[in-house]
Amino acid sequence: MPDSRLPVIAVTVGEPAGIGPEISIRAAWALRQQMRPVLIGDAAYLAMLANEIDPSIRLMGISLQAMRNAGLPATDQQRVTVIDCPLNAHVIAGQLDPRNGRAVLQTLDVAVESVQQGWCDAIVTAPLQKSTINQAGVRFSGHTEYLAEKTQTPQVVMMLACDANPQLPQPLRVALATTHLPLREVPDAIRSDELLRTMQIIDADLRQKMGIAHPRILVTGLNPHAGENGYLGREEIDIIAPVIAQAQALGLQVSGPYPADTLFQQKYLAQADCVLAMYHDQGLTVLKHASFGLGVNITLGLSLIRTSVDHGTALDLAAQGVGHADTGSMQVALRTAAAMAMTNIKK
């Protein structure tokens, strides 16, 4: 018999000086009838912020210890639960403070624990400031890599997706072969084994988590004009094309490598479920141009469900006070996580 309960979504509120706490509160409050969002952050700070946003918003703080003792308390959907992860330093909106870096990381650890303990069904992360975590003394390149490490997953794939919109006649999904690393390290990071595994992860997750029966993946080249037959770089000939052939031999519907500058045309996208780009800005620039503020970042290949927004901490907006940040992407991230969680719950 299908389980009719609402999916429970752990929401890490991100960098406290950015827009993460505000968009988390707003989106959680707006969607609380469709799912149960559980915010993870400093309860006192979130209560103060919620009151500033809209005094009718009701939050219910609970300590991590209480969660560990008794799990999530029942609610009537008229309050949003907050698992308290206290910050170390007073927050000034728009001003980063590395003293809070480790507390932000703790929210991720608590989110993972929540799913692993069965308190929550999925994780949604609000944006954090990668540099602040590093300044706090922890090497950190992104949620994607951190969650892979925390869950002992050898390889994950970052994919951003958006629905059709006035600029885009159909949904667009862009996955990345490499994520957060300096551009000069990208070519060496494109290795045959990992690239093949990336294609397999995309194929498997689009089937299993997104219900696409036969995913079609278009792969970009790395170099201009996909290497121009080796005259503008050899990665296409030496690595990417042979891996595509391997993937095809395994039954995957993968093709390429295509020149990245012309691949994102409607006539090609209409025949694709996902574009696999070789590096961060090659793929995400296109997606964000088509849908900034409406997209969702999904980590593929993880044992748990994790989505996030398509934007960063927007310190410039946070510094102006509440009411300037758009919650569109946060709402998409929450809805996507809830839909993926429902698929799991019904299994």
Ligand SMILES: NC(=O)C1=CN([C@@H]2O[C@H](COP(=O)(O)OP(=O)(O)OC[C@H]3O[C@@H](n4cnc5c(N)ncnc54)[C@H](O)[C@@H]3O)[C@@H](O)[C@H]2O)C=CC1
């Ligand atoms: N999921 C995550 O944790 C992510 C974190 N970041 C982090 O964010 C930090 C700042 O990154 P930036 O490159 O400055 O990008 P950003 O996305 O924070 O800001 C870029 C521009 O978009 C605007 N913007 C961003 N979100 C908006 C929203 N919800 N509503 C209205 N306008 C919005 C900002 O005002 C700014 O003009 C970096 O440290 C980066 O690592 C960036 C992307 C994702």
Ligand SMILES: NCC(=O)COP(=O)(O)O
């Ligand atoms: N540009 C995407 C981004 O920076 C988000 O990364 P992550 O923190 O979700 O790994």
